[in-house]
Amino acid sequence: MNTPSSSLPASERAWQWWQAAWALFLRSPREFFSLGLLYLAFNVLVFIFALKNWRLPALLLSSFVHPFVIAWLARYIRVIHQPEERIRPPSALSAEQKASWLWQVLWRLRDQLPGLWRFFWHLNSDCRLSADQVRVLLRIGMIGFSLFFLGTALEAWLLQMGGALWALLFALLLLLAWGMAFWCAPYLVVWGHHAALKSLFFSFLTAWFNWRPILCVLFLLVSTVIGPLFFLSIFPGWFFLTILCVCWLPVVVMVYFCLIYQMALDFFPFPTPVSDYA
Numbered sequence: 001m002n003t004p005s006s007s008l009p010a011s012e013r014a015w016q017w018w019q020a021a022w023a024l025f026l027r028s029p030r031e032f033f034s035l036g037l038l039y040l041a042f043n044v045l046v047f048i049f050a051l052k053n054w055r056l057p058a059l060l061l062s063s064f065v066h067p068f069v070i071a072w073l074a075r076y077i078r079v080i081h082q083p084e085e086r087i088r089p090p091s092a093l094s095a096e097q098k099a100s101w102l103w104q105v106l107w108r109l110r111d112q113l114p115g116l117w118r119f120f121w122h123l124n125s126d127c128r129l130s131a132d133q134v135r136v137l138l139r140i141g142m143i144g145f146s147l148f149f150l151g152t153a154l155e156a157w158l159l160q161m162g163g164a165l166w167a168l169l170f171a172l173l174l175l176l177a178w179g180m181a182f183w184c185a186p187y188l189v190v191w192g193h194h195a196a197l198k199s200l201f202f203s204f205l206t207a208w209f210n211w212r213p214i215l216c217v218l219f220l221l222v223s224t225v226i227g228p229l230f231f232l233s234i235f236p237g238w239f240f241l242t243i244l245c246v247c248w249l250p251v252v253v254m255v256y257f258c259l260i261y262q263m264a265l266d267f268f269p270f271p272t273p274v275s276d277y278a
Helices: 010-025 029-051 055-081 101-112 115-126 131-160 164-182 185-192 196-209 211-234 239-267
Strands: none
Touching: 010 055, 010 211, 010 239, 029 055, 029 239, 055 131, 055 185, 055 239, 131 164, 131 185, 131 196, 164 185, 164 196, 185 196, 185 239, 196 211, 211 239
């Protein structure tokens, strides 16, 4: 674990991460904003499934797909921060690809894609995961899936015993523990090539021993969301202010992921470049 800023006060460490995260976001704001919209759309889909009482699809998306989404974002943020690690696509098709009519059509389409769509085409080559990383992320999803069913069974048992308050406290503690274990785990899988349990364990310990600066960062992040909502509550009829708040959420989401990246760099050494795992 890195210790260059561990001697600083919690508020100063949090402010350093905050400034670095915004500087990283401003390197590629349009692309980050687009990824923020996609991430919010994914979470809206999970929320709709939960409202429809489709618990299994919502649980499968949040348990198995969500780690891959976070790992994919981690790869892209690393590429933006270290452009020399960008994985360049081949300049020409291979012999096998030239024999495939589908590859020829896709290759011609690649040169015709304008602006943002072409960015997503290159994003796939920059952020692809290795087979080992896919297996580890699937194991993390399986652990989260199993913890949910175990927690649901224990919560139901507590409710049957008449302890509604204890059931609520248990659910909150389980959610907090899983959040502490998961928040940095996909980053450790992508950059540190750690196993599932090892990445969850070190992520939990990092959150446990650095809860003060992390709490300060969360306060700053929540403030950026509450601020526009506060003005929106004062002027509820302002249409443009509503649009501003909606457009602001993807920015806050991607700044949050940039914050996790900066905190992970501060906590863990990652000597191996990301391109080695492609």
